[in-house]
Amino acid sequence: MHVVHPVADEWTEEYIAWAAQTRHVLLTAPLATFLDVAVTDQLRPVLVTLDGASLSPAVSLALRRAGGHWAVRTDRGVFDGLSGYRIDAFEDLWRRSGTDRDRLPGYDQVTPDGVGVLMFDVYAHSRAGESTTVGDLAQATVSALGGGDLALWGPHEPLLEPWSVPAVTAAARAGMPVTAALHAWAPDGSFVDVSAARTRHGVLEQAKGGVVLGTYPRHLDEPVERASDALAAVAERFRPTIGFVSLAHFDAGPSQTTTAKYPEAPLAVLIGPRAVYDLELDLTDLVERYDVSILGSSRSPAVVVRFSDPDVGLWAQLLAFAYDVGAERIAAAAGLGQEV
Numbered sequence: 001m002h003v004v005h006p007v008a009d010e011w012t013e014e015y016i017a018w019a020a021q022t023r024h025v026l027l028t029a030p031l032a033t034f035l036d037v038a039v040t041d042q043l044r045p046v047l048v049t050l051d052g053a054s055l056s057p058a059v060s061l062a063l064r065r066a067g068g069h070w071a072v073r074t075d076r077g078v079f080d081g082l083s084g085y086r087i088d089a090f091e092d093l094w095r096r097s098g099t100d101r102d103r104l105p106g107y108d109q110v111t112p113d114g115v116g117v118l119m120f121d122v123y124a125h126s127r128a129g130e131s132t133t134v135g136d137l138a139q140a141t142v143s144a145l146g147g148g149d150l151a152l153w154g155p156h157e158p159l160l161e162p163w164s165v166p167a168v169t170a171a172a173r174a175g176m177p178v179t180a181a182l183h184a185w186a187p188d189g190s191f192v193d194v195s196a197a198r199t200r201h202g203v204l205e206q207a208k209g210g211v212v213l214g215t216y217p218r219h220l221d222e223p224v225e226r227a228s229d230a231l232a233a234v235a236e237r238f239r240p241t242i243g244f245v246s247l248a249h250f251d252a253g254p255s256q257t258t259t260a261k262y263p264e265a266p267l268a269v270l271i272g273p274r275a276v277y278d279l280e281l282d283l284t285d286l287v288e289r290y291d292v293s294i295l296g297s298s299r300s301p302a303v304v305v306r307f308s309d310p311d312v313g314l315w316a317q318l319l320a321f322a323y324d325v326g327a328e329r330i331a332a333a334a335g336l337g338q339e340v
Helices: 029-040 057-066 136-144 165-175 221-237 273-279 283-289 314-325 327-334
Strands: 015-019 044-050 069-074 077-080 115-126 152-154 182-185 191-199 202-215 240-250 265-271 291-296 301-306
Touching (some): 015 029, 015 069, 029 044, 029 057, 057 202, 136 202, 136 221, 165 182, 202 240, 221 240, 221 265, 221 301, 240 273, 265 273, 273 301, 283 291, 283 301
Parallel strands (some): 015 044, 044 069
Antiparallel strands (some): 069 077, 115 240, 152 182, 182 191, 191 202, 265 301, 291 301
């Protein structure tokens, strides 16, 4: 008997695969449903595209959120869309390592015409009430990083609705207690996913996206400064629990195609007043050990940590900071994953 899966083209007890037939892959309703099913069923989602296809930023964010993998089907075989190495089975995407395999053209060196994108992920709390809105955090973060005004939004791509905080708020309320991501776009290429959830303290809103810098920067002084200034601006206007800004390498558009990229680089992190209190941070010790700015009042301070020492390395600084504070403690203090 021939069995047809309602959302997948191939499936096993470990993964499900979805084949895209377009040259530019958007987060359409069928693709979003496929990723939701994978997460619900605790399966690895595999997105299979044509050779030369590109992924929209919304697809890239959704794949990351779902713990997904990208496979590229060509006349020469199937390859890992991130590393470019040939795979003999989809399981090779997460089981096989090593460089003793064929590789797609374009992965031998970093693409010269890529763009730098300031990626952000910010959480903020607000009290639940009639006047509570969802969406202001997204626009404020994009603007603080130098991005333009959001113009379109929607639950799937293509985005068709004019950006409207009241409309986004209504959609978020309809999806409570935990909303699916709502996607927004600005004409300058800025993009953001907006989601919200009820917690014991009210509503926890998340804004996750990117702002295009232009040509990928060779020096990180300016991106680090812009990232830390933006997080400070967010702390002045909202009640953030935690925020993070990094530098990522995209293809023009922005999009993701089958070319080699620079690894993502952390730039700055924000810890809001509530998290500072819950984590019992020793601010004097932090100032002595890291590049730290203390914001707000002495009774309710927020902290911005910049990863600005090129001699130490950006990831080394982030890992050292996370180790000192405790990643699980940060998540708990931020209220991530806690619902009413």
